Amino acid sequence: MPMFPGRLPAGFVITRFAMEVATALVTAGIGAVVALGSLEYGTGWDDAGPQAGYFPFYIGLFIVLASLGTLTQAVLHQRGRQRGSREVFLNAEQAGRVLAFGLPMVAFVVATVLLxxxxxxxxxxxxxxxxxxxxxxxxxxxxxxxxxxxxxxxxxxxxxxxxxxxxxxxxxxxx
Amino acid sequence: MDNVANLMHGFSIALTAYHVGLMMAGVMLGILVGVLPGLGAPNGVSLLLPLTFTMDPVSAIILLTSMYWGALFGGSTTSILFNIPGEPSSVATTFDGYPMAKNGRAAHALTLAFLSAATGALFGVLVITLLSGWVAKFALKFSSPEFFAVYLLTFASFIGMGHSSPFKTVVSMMLGFAFAAIGMDTISGSLRLTFDMIELVKGISFLVAVIGLFGLGELLLTMEEGLRFDGIRARISPREVFQTVRELPRYWLTLLRSGLIGCWMGITPGGPTAASFMSYGIAKRFARRKDGYGKGEPAGVVAPETADHAAGTSAILPMLALGIPGSATAAVMMGGLMIWGMTPGPMLFIERPDFVWGLIASMYLGNVVAVVLVLATVPLFAAILRIPFSIIGPVIVVVCFIGAYTVDGSVFDMGLVLAFGLAGYVFKKLDYPIAPLVLAMVLGDKAEDAFRQSMIMSKGTLGIFWSNPLVGTIMTLALLLLLWPLASALVQRLGGAGSASSSVQAG
Known part of the structure; x- marks a missing residue:
């Protein structure tokens, strides 16, 4: 049932390591945006306790730190593996199936907005x-x-x- | 006894034709979402929730909880007949349920699963009936610091007892908090984290997140694995049911043990999925004949099913009495309570006793209705799964997007669902836990308010969290749980096992 025969080369593979790193970087980015965005509202304390930006600022910071933790774990895990072996996140066949399902879904959302x-x-x-x-x-x-x-x-x-x-x-x- | 009188009053509310009708409708819808891949209890309830905004809260919660029972039963049906768990919490049922069905005992496996599930649910409701009034009375003594401590304990227990990497749990949970913070700040009234986007002023609804993370994420995962339904046909005769009822007492020890595990995991935020796996594991460990497990051992169906339903049911207790949901689905329902204008927590028992006891009574009735309906409709729902996926898949997608749109009538939310769907898919594949994210989105504002109000009370000193024995104990317990992964990693390293990175694979 692959809908895109030949579009993805047979050897196409996304490794788990690459995906772990990418995800950790994205979550770290979101954390940074949240922390920076909170600076606007005051991250300190005033008479009424913590200001509006206090909570989100530290949440953003925690996201960044925990993402770096995940990143470190992924790197350590990768180093511990034997040379040449790799864990697969997505192979060509699976990617084809996901795209065959996902692309029409995206098209549906676009069509919904228009029609x-x-x-x-x-x-x-x-x-x-x-x-x-x-x-x-x-x-x-x-x-x-x-x-x-x-x-x-x-x-x-x-x-x-x-x-x-x-x-x-x-x-x-x-x- | 106070509770019994209250419960009787509750039955008088729940036992009307309208409410029993709602239970049946809810259970049928629940079985449907439980059976369909990609739709499960949390997002089934999310999809139905916007349609209940205009209903009376008692009727609405009866409809939603009944859907939850139905979904739990539906998940077991596909586990046994198709070897495809309709719900994450029924994965453990496939281990012995599907082999039983393949050996030609499908009807027996199904009846056994449903009846032990009902026993588990009964266990959970009994616990709620006996304990909820007491817990609520206890919680009435709580003020902001105590509530913050309990919230912290809830979140700490995810980190301390979770199976994934603690870093990933923190990322997922903190993302939930960050999403919850978007929009109006309830204390100062200023807008936060909207980045000048009008769509973000009203905040991000947890319903949209649930529909994306659980619904589309699960669907993408199912598609990637290449769906194939090799179903086993089954029809359940009344004789089969009676035989199984007679057989059930033989498993009394498994039932009791699994019921207790389920209730414990439901009340603490372990959730039904962890409960069913744990119960299966323990049943196997203590079994006299271990080699039967995995090949169609009836006790291997009884154990996870009982624990699954006991946990699902008892998860309602902390939601009602403390305002802290014990599972992702309970979190969604609690969000619903807040939308209907109610404050989950101990005051609910004083302000809206009709709601609380009507709900508890409906849980007894709803589960009876669910068992009867699920036994009667096995062939019908099995037939639905034989509809080709190129039809049923897009229909599920459409339902998810309609659900997202009905939350707030916003096109922007449809884009968000897509983004959450992709995130849910990647998170599931990389073993990021999703329940903490949902819980944090629902509880985020409340936790922050409790913290800031405590700080206003104490004029900014953290000492208020140790100002009396009650809050001090909860707070210390929470911090211990929080540090647990660190401590255990340290102990492991000192003990020479020295493989801290192995937790990457866990989950």
Missing amino acids: GLYVATALYLFGVMVVQGKYRAWQAAAVGGGTAVFFFVLFEIWFQVPILKGPLEAWLGLH
Whole structure:
């Protein structure tokens, strides 16, 4: 079921070590942003106890320190391993499956913003069923459209919770 | 006894046609999210929560807790029939449940699992009934320093008793605190960490985080592993149920032990997942015939199921009595309580006794409803899993995004869910624990307020946290737990074992 045959070379591998390091760096970055962002609100103490930035500042600092701890652990663990052996985080086949699932999902979110959630749902189901599920177009259209209508009735009519709508609903006067 | 009278009053609230109807609806939805991969108890409850904002709180909590029971049962169904745990807490059930099903005893394994789960849940509710009034009365003596100490104890126990690297637990937990701090500061009223983005003024909802981390993260993981359902067909006959009921007393020791482990892990924030693994491990260690385990030993199904449900149920106790949830799902429900305008904690027992005892009574009834429904609907839900994944996968994705949108009607939240989904996937693969993040997001503001109010009371000296024996004891215990990983690493090194880096692999 890989959707991107040949796009990823067969030897493609993300090692666990690389991922550990990358994640630790990202979390350390978030920590730094939080700590720096808190400086604006005062990180000291005044008459009313700690100022607004006190808590977030130290939280940011803790994130940075703990991320560095994770980084150190990852490096020590890597050194302790035998030369040449490596732990795999993601191989080509797995990456293909994740992308085949993840990319249409991202496309769905973009479509939702442009076309509203119901239309995007119908298109998303249709697309995935035809391309990945190898269904016939009319089957996919029926399932996609049916699901969108089902959700519309469930949320707009039964629960009366308005969901993001787009040009089609406006044209049909369904606001 | 006070509690019994209160409980009877609770039953009069819970036993209305409307509420029993809600229980059935909740249980069915719960089994559905429990069965579907990617949807589990925490995000199932998150998805349903925005729809309950307009409901009466008692009805809303009955619906949500019933969904929780249903999800716990649903997770066991897929573990046994498909060898795919629908919930992290039912992983241990696959060890012996699936082999039993493969040996042609699927119906027996399912009935045994459901009935021991119900026993475990009963254990948990009994503990709640007996202890909650007492714990709440005790907690009424608490003021800000005590509350901060209890919060600290909760978070420290994650670091001290967690299975992952303590650094990763700290990162995950502190990220939760940081996300909770975004937006309005409740004490000074100023905006924090919004970086001039209008979308961040209202803060980041924990519901959005849960839907992304648990929902999409889990789905990505399932997809990566290449999903294949080789289900075993099963239909449960009434005769099978009666036979299993007769057989159950044989496992009384396993049931009792697992129930106790479950209650303990549920009340302390160990959670159902840790409880089920621990219970399985202990059952195996003390078993007379160890070699049957892993090949379809019935006690290997009884032990994790009982502990799982006992923990899931008793996790409600600290949430109600102290305002501290014992599991990720309880954290989401507690967030719901706050959205409905209630303050979880000891005052709830005085201000809203109808809510508290209505909920406790509904837990007895809800679990009975859940057992009956789950026994009756095994073929139906097994059939749902035979729908090809190219249909069911996108539908789950759509449900997650609709859920995120209904939280606040914000498009920005849909982008956030995507980001949290990716983070959840990477965190799970690298053994970062996710429950502390959710707990910190729900408790973050409360913990900070408690700390700052204590500081206002004491004019800025930390001595207030040791100003009386109660707060001093809790605080010292919390610090000990916090330093536990450090101490044990030190002891290991001195003892010559000397492999501090081995904890990277743990989890």
